[in-house]
Amino acid sequence: METNLLSLFVKSIFVDNMIFAYFLGMCSYLAVSKNVKTSLGLGIAVTFVLVVTVPVNFYLNQYLQANDLGFLSFILFIAVIAGIVQLVEMVVERFSPSLYASLGIFLPLIAVNCAIMGASLFMQQRVSTDITSAGAATVYGLGSGIGWLLAIVGLAAIREKMQFSDVPAPLKGLGITFITVGLMALAFMSFSGLKI
């Protein structure tokens, strides 16, 4: 059982990377990745929200499937996510006002980050295969968050250095970022046969 959880953890960071394999969370990813420090803060916030929402949605999903209410899962998942993000916002504001100020608008925007909803939907799909317990769901959430954090910090580091490169005008900014992320995704594909 322990090797299964470790394998799930490593797989969800590298093989099923939220950005490079499934393109989830791209909007805030592209908007925030100009600066390594803010990217780190956002990555940690996303990881924290994932670790809390995926197990809660796991239990919710079990209840819905048992009562044949599967079609309500979209509405209830997003409601849970919005509620938990609101809670996280209040906790961060109370215990760390400086972090709250530096994250600004991006903290409430985590509620509509596709990576959070996507992790819950993937968990729902994989309930019968590898995510069979709340522990596995937590590990999956943690791994997905860390994978997202690695991706955003990596891209921010590259973009900071690229400010001094001679990029052609039509490619500057968004265009070259897309191509860079594509090359990073290509590199991450090398993990695809990974087995622990």
Next chain:
Amino acid sequence: MSQLFSKKNKEVFSNPLSLNNPITVQVLGICSALAVTAKLEPAIVMGLSVTVITAFSNVIISLLRKTIPNRIRIIVQLVVVAALVTIVSEILKAFAYDVSVQLSVYVGLIITNCILMGRLEAFAMQNAPWESFLDGLGNGLGYAKILFIIAFFREILGSGSIFNYNFVDALHLQEYGYLNNGLMILPPMALVVCGCIIWYQRSRNKDLQEK
């Protein structure tokens, strides 16, 4: 009738198709645009679904805009969008099951598609229903257009087929030494193709270039 299609309304509809395109200019809705474009059929179904959902959720929120309290407006928007997505998802499962399996979680992810939330906040909350409908329709079609272009190149170069009609096999192109570019079906190329589309659009349109 001329009021309905006045010059301003025509602009509201046509701007997102090219100048203010949701994907390449506003940078919204990237996630699903890259994930479902390996083949043309799911890309078109996804484009149409997003168009329908954006247009109707814009109308509904625009009708409700004066009555929503400010503190809970994100939650109200999410509930309206989630309800519409649930309806579209059930329709897809009933009438186009194979495509809905290919689209898997990305149909559900339309709820968090930034185009929807972005247009609801930026347009529907401040404008009348008909204009919001045109705006939703325009943004959805602009999104569908980019999806179509990306899927077109990826399917032709990656699987040698169009709409699942495999013309490489039909014309026996393998005998001339032509092989499909398998990399095109994989995630990295979606990003690179999208980058090239942005490159092309910005080289034709100098004011979109960043300093």
